[in-house]
Amino acid sequence: MKRNNKLNIIAILAFIATLFILNVTLDPYRLRIFNLAGIYVILGLGLNLVNGFTGLFSLGHAGFMAIGAYTGALLTMSPETKEMTFFLEPITPILANIQLPFPIALVAAGLVAGAIGFLIGAPVLRLKDDYLAIATLGFSEIIRIVLTNMQTITNGALGLKGIPGNANIWWIWGVSLAVVVFMVLLIKSSYGKVFKAIREDEIAAEAMGVNIFKHKMMSFVIGCALAGVGGALLGSLIGAINPLLFRFLFTFNVLLIVVLGGMGSITGTVLSAVVVTVMIEYLRVLDIEMNLGFIRIPGVPGLRMVVFSLILLIVILFYQRGIMGSNEITWEKLFDFKNRIAKKITRRKSS
Amino acid sequence: MTFTTFMQHLVNSISLGSLYALIAVGYTMVYGILRLINFAHGEVFMFGSYMAFFAMTTFGMPWYIAFIIAIILTCIFGMLIEKAAYKPLRDAPRISIMISAIAASFLISNLGIVFFGGIPVTFPRPDIFDIRIVIGGVSIISVSLFIPVITAVALVILLYIVNHTKTGTAMRAVSKDYEAARLMGIDVNRIITFTFAIGSSLAAVGGIMWALRFPALIPFMGIMPGLKCFIAAVIGGIGNIKGAVLGGLILGFGEIMIVAFLPELSGYRDAFAFIFLIVILLFKPAGLLGKNIAEKV
Known part of the structure; x- marks a missing residue:
């Protein structure tokens, strides 16, 4: 254990x-992709906690991200920018003059998303399986519709522009x-064990004296709060929301990351978040026209998403475990792996 | 609000509600048998209306032939989706099947963008559906009258198949107890394929009528109606065909009337279905016509 702590x-x-x-060597475009990957790590872990570890199939991630993104943006934008952005109808006076430091806004984004997650979870978490999925999806749509219609708070369909770009590599990856x-x-704590118990067999867990509802709620609220923080970072990174x-497309992306990485694997989610984000960016070439000088390859709009949905379909049909299954990369496994390779080499040398 | 405008809204809501009902039936049948939300059903609906569009414009067929060909193609398409995306996962956990359904839905709508293009196309409305009728100040376009009638005919045929034929009996048996039905010698896979075929044909009929009513087609057109119709099926009691029809009608009625009576809430029109769904799930989780089944350990 001591060795692991040191490692x-x-x-x-x-x-x-x-x-x-990386901060010094990467050009702005690559740095941005790398930062986006960091945000997807946060979002993916939030969804994996709910879907992978607790076995609650929630499809509402995008809605909670939206709440976080709006909270973060409204708390960090300067009063002048707000006045310029809200040109159709002025912003409510309560929010007009608030400007908080970025870290506080991040925490607030997490708290607000978590609180709304709590309010939504109270009725919704009584439902199971596909009913839960469709209800969370419904709530995420409701959140989006409400955001579109609250002109004086969210600026409606026009969205918010000029969000201060506080989210740099340190904030995001930190x-x-x-x-x-x-x-x-x-996950290592007793709470994590209870989450897994609920995932494996809810009735058995209940019979063992676990308060199912409380733990489901806990997992759901943490997942929502993480989505909120990720949303706030995303808003700050891209500057306009x-x-x-x-x-729903956004939930789909995060779901792809979680399934590809392995439902119930932290390291898997981290790995696949980076892989998927990089792929999302580099496969953009499929959608736009490529000019190779002597030949023009016409881009096919939509082909990129076809590739992603095919990947998800193939993973779920033929390789349900994803990259990692529910396993983790641990130091023990790495050393074990190293030893095995070393043994192979020595064996080869001696023969 | 005068009586005429009310009647106008009533006619609109019945025709919208019948469309929802027709698509909701497809969801409810598949759910009844496989316990699966067929997320790709909205895409089947989209496919149906595009097939009718291409048959009429690119191949210049008369509308009645075009519609029949579109229904047949969509029926085959629905069976193919089942074979490709759902059959390999018959014994997998339910989350996997649902993810597969979501992936299939995204795959099809994006393939739609690739092959049909992302720009909306206008569905040509044959003359017979385009007659404007004025009854006592209420102006109705003839397609609004055709929709409820065609829906009713389709549902009567469907109920006959389900309740009075051998295959229908087998369908009901599979939906009641999958394992027992298999042990009694019912070819479960054949029944599932048949269910998808019927559901997809109804989706095609719904898609064509939708296109006649709202003639702008885009490959993403299936997503919103798809979600709403699933909600309609849940409201009525999932697995119950009459319930799906009731749910569809309620949803269509509610949406139109909210905008009619409370115009300031019109921005929330799309939220109505979801709010209604959550209220129903909380107070009557089995739906309006569904039966509560106790969970067995």
Whole structure:
């Protein structure tokens, strides 16, 4: 255990050093993709906690992200920007002059999304399986419709522009590192064991004296809060948000990450968040026309999403475990792997 | 609000409600047998209206032939979806099947963008559906009268198949107890394929009538009606065909009347279905016509 703690600290320090190097060496475009991957790590872990670890099939992630994004944006925008953005109808006086530091806004985004998650969870978490899925999907749509119609608070369909770009590599990857550590601790704790028990067999868990509803609610609220924080970081990274951004498509992307990484695997989600984000960006070439100088390949709009839905379909049909299944990459496994390779090499040398 | 405008809204809501009902039946039948939300049903509906569009414009067929061909193609399409996306997962956990359904739905609508293009196309409305009739100040376009009639005919045929034929009996048996039906020698896979065929044909009929009523077609057109019709099926009591019809009518009625009576809430029109769904799930989880079944350990 002591060795692992040391290794953990070394790994975190090495990761921070990598961030430092990447921050200097990457061009703005690549840096942005890398940051986006960090946000997807947070979102993916939030959804994986609910879907993968607790076995509640929620499809409402995009709605909670929207709440977080709007909270974060409204709390960090300067009064002048707000006045300029809300040109159709002025913003409510309560929000007009508030401007808070970014970290406080992030926490607030998480808290507001979590609180709304709590309010929604109270009725919805009584439902099971597909009913839960459709009800959370419904709530996410309701949130989007409400955001579109609350002109004086959210600026309606026009959305918010000029959100201060506070979210740099340190904020984004710092938060996602914290979330990873939090998730590892949570899953190892007795709460994590209860979540898994609920996933495996709800009735058996209840018979063992577990308060099912309380733990479901806990997992759901944490998932929503993480979605809120991710949403706030996303808003700050891209600088402009509107209700259309948070359609079901966004939940689909996060779901793809969770399924591809393995339902119930933290390291799997981190890996697949990076892989999927990079793919989302680089497969953009499928949608736009490519000019190779001597030949023109016409882009096919929509082909990129075809590829992603095919990946999800193939993974779920033929390789349901995803990259990691419900396993994790641990130091023990890495050492074991190293030893096995070393043995193979020595065997090959001796023969 | 005068009586004439009320009648106008009533006619609109009945025709919208019948469309919802027709699509909701497809959801409820598949759910009744497989316990699966067929997320791709909205895409089947989209496919149906596009097939009718291409048959009429690209191939220049008369509308009645075009519609029949579209229904047949959509029926085959629905069976193919079942074979490709759902059959391999028959014994998998329910979450996997649902993810597969979501993936299939996204795949089809995006393939739609690739093959049909992302720009809306206008569905040509044959003359017979385009007659404007004025009865006592209420102006009705003839398609609004055709829709409830065609829906009623389709439902009568469907209820006959389900209640009075051998295949229908087998369908009911599979939906009541999957395992027992298999043990009694029912070819469950054949029944499931048949269910998808019927559901998809009804979706095609719904899609064509939808296109006649709202002639702008885009590949994403199936998503919203698809969700709403699933909600209609849940409201009525999922697995229950009459319930789906009732749910569809209530939903159509509610949507139109909310906009008519409370115009300031018109922005929330799409939220109505979802709010109604949540209220129903909380107070009558089995739906209006559904039976409550105790959970067995």
